[in-house]
Amino acid sequence: xxxxxxxxxxxxxxxxxxxxxxxxxxxxxxxxxxxxxxxxxxxxxxxxxxxxxxxxxxxxxxxxxxxxxxxxxxxxxxxxxxxxxxxxxxxxxxxxxxxxxxxxxxxxxxxxxxxxxxxxxxxxxxxxxxxxxxxxxxxxxxxxxxxxxxxxxxxxxxxxxxxxxxxxxxxxxxxxxxxxxxxxxxxxxxxxxxxxxxxxxxxxxxxxxxxxxxxxxxxxxxxxxxxxxxxxxxxxxxxxxxxxxxxxxxxxxxxxxxxxxxxxxxxxxxxxxxxxxxxxxxxxxxxxxxxxxxxxxxxxxxxxxxxxxxxxxxxxxxxxxxxxxxxxxxxxxxxxxxxxxxxxxxxxxxxxxxxxxxxxxxxxxxxxxxxxxxxxxxxxxxxxxxxxxxxxxxxxxxxxxxxxxxxxxxxxxxxxxxxxxxxxxxxxxxxxxxxxxxxxxxxxxxxxxxxxxxxxxxxxxxxxxxxxxxxxxxxxx
Numbered sequence: 001x002x003x004x005x006x007x008x009x010x011x012x013x014x015x016x017x018x019x020x021x022x023x024x025x026x027x028x029x030x031x032x033x034x035x036x037x038x039x040x041x042x043x044x045x046x047x048x049x050x051x052x053x054x055x056x057x058x059x060x061x062x063x064x065x066x067x068x069x070x071x072x073x074x075x076x077x078x079x080x081x082x083x084x085x086x087x088x089x090x091x092x093x094x095x096x097x098x099x100x101x102x103x104x105x106x107x108x109x110x111x112x113x114x115x116x117x118x119x120x121x122x123x124x125x126x127x128x129x130x131x132x133x134x135x136x137x138x139x140x141x142x143x144x145x146x147x148x149x150x151x152x153x154x155x156x157x158x159x160x161x162x163x164x165x166x167x168x169x170x171x172x173x174x175x176x177x178x179x180x181x182x183x184x185x186x187x188x189x190x191x192x193x194x195x196x197x198x199x200x201x202x203x204x205x206x207x208x209x210x211x212x213x214x215x216x217x218x219x220x221x222x223x224x225x226x227x228x229x230x231x232x233x234x235x236x237x238x239x240x241x242x243x244x245x246x247x248x249x250x251x252x253x254x255x256x257x258x259x260x261x262x263x264x265x266x267x268x269x270x271x272x273x274x275x276x277x278x279x280x281x282x283x284x285x286x287x288x289x290x291x292x293x294x295x296x297x298x299x300x301x302x303x304x305x306x307x308x309x310x311x312x313x314x315x316x317x318x319x320x321x322x323x324x325x326x327x328x329x330x331x332x333x334x335x336x337x338x339x340x341x342x343x344x345x346x347x348x349x350x351x352x353x354x355x356x357x358x359x360x361x362x363x364x365x366x367x368x369x370x371x372x373x374x375x376x377x378x379x380x381x382x383x384x385x386x387x388x389x390x391x392x393x394x395x396x397x398x399x400x401x402x403x404x405x406x407x408x409x410x411x412x413x414x415x416x417x418x419x420x421x422x423x424x425x426x427x428x429x430x431x432x433x434x435x436x437x438x439x440x441x442x443x444x445x446x447x448x449x450x451x452x453x454x455x456x457x458x459x460x461x462x463x464x465x466x467x468x469x470x471x472x473x474x475x476x477x
Contacts, residue, residue, distance in 0.1 A: 076108055083111075132158055174199060189219040225251060226251075302334075337360065385415070388416060
């Protein structure tokens with residue numbers, strides 16, 4: 001008996017239901033007579049402790065150990081490969097969270113090869129210079145794509161840290177960094193010769209001065225693929241256009257939306273830009289006073305252009321919505337753009353239905369006509385018929401006069417629109433009959449906006465999505 005227990009005696013975790021039944025019950029009844037009845041809470045606590053005691057005596061198995069430690073046993077080279085897929089769209093916030101799992105995951109997450117694309121604009125970290133200095137020293141040495149948008153306290157010294165530490169930088173977003181100056185632009189030109197994309201949206205008039213940006217474009221040369229200068233007051237914009245036409249043969253995207261010019265407006269030499277930037281795919285001039293200059297030379301246009309914006313939003317600074325982005329400019333820009341997929345002429349009172357029907361594009365997917373002169377015409381049905389087979393997103397909002405314009409547009413859409421997903425009729429005078437026809441003809445429709453449509457029945461003037469749209473479709477088949 002000195003061994004502590006006999007060989008035939010069972011462990012507590014081996015006791016079955018039959019063993020419990022063999023115990024006499026009268027002893028338990030006798031002992032419980034003098035006891036004070038415990039509260040339900042106490043009983044629950046006793047059951048919990050008993051359950052924990054029982055489960056804790058279960059012997060571990062190799063399978064349990066593997067399930068608990070798989071994150072520590074996986075080879076680091078395999079884990080690094082898995083992480084590379086996870087950060088394909090951006091390193092953050094995944095790598096920050098992976099660092100908190102265990103030591104192996106932290107070491108893997110700190111590998112510099114995983115920090116190629118870093119977006120610091122969403123508040124993952126504090127936007128302070130010491131933080132940026134630490135990241136550049138320990139994480140961003142191999143970074144190619146860096147987003148510092150909304151770093152409102154970023155100045156020349158902070159950008160100097162980036163240019164000194166990120167020698168492989170190819171894309172840089174400095175939008176809404178309002179403390180930047182002309183020295184910053186010159187620094188980028190001298191220290192970042194491999195830059196392919198630069199975003200200077202809403203920075204400062206000093207940082208986007210025409211001669212400084214032109215020097216940056218000249219230094220980057222054919223490497224430059226994307227340039228954004230929106231929401232700035234720019235002097236000497238013609239120098240920028242000339243530099244682009246001369247040095248940026250591989251330019252893919254150019255944004256100059258909501259730009260104020262010191263001269264009031266800028267004469268845009270369309271043909272010169274087309275000859276210098278034949279690979280341009282996106283051109284956005286929304287809310288900016290560009291005037292088409294006299295046609296001096298012939299060009300092949302923009303054969304690769306896919307997105308074009310020449311509208312005027314209600315918040316624009318322009319004195320008149322007609323301004324200078326007229327039908328002549330639109331026609332000359334799109335003269336050979338067969339691949340055009342997106343066209344925005346909202347609030348443009350110079351572009352007519354005839355201008356749109358004469359475009360060479362055959363498969364436009366996103367068409368925004370809200371408050372434009374083209375939409376306020378009964379001939380809008382001709383425009384819709386031309387592209388109804390490919391339309392995915394259509395905006396005909398705030399069309400009031402004439403009343404038949406929006407109805408004719410939806411009537412043309414009801415002839416067959418297999419690809420349409422989004423339809424915005426908000427604020428228009430559309431009636432219920434053409435809406436019903438569209439619901440039947442567009443089985444893929446995901447969003448229908450009927451907000452503030454005065455001719456719609458009560459209770460239907462709202463936005464329909466998901467289950468609400470399906471219910472509306474079933475009700476009015």
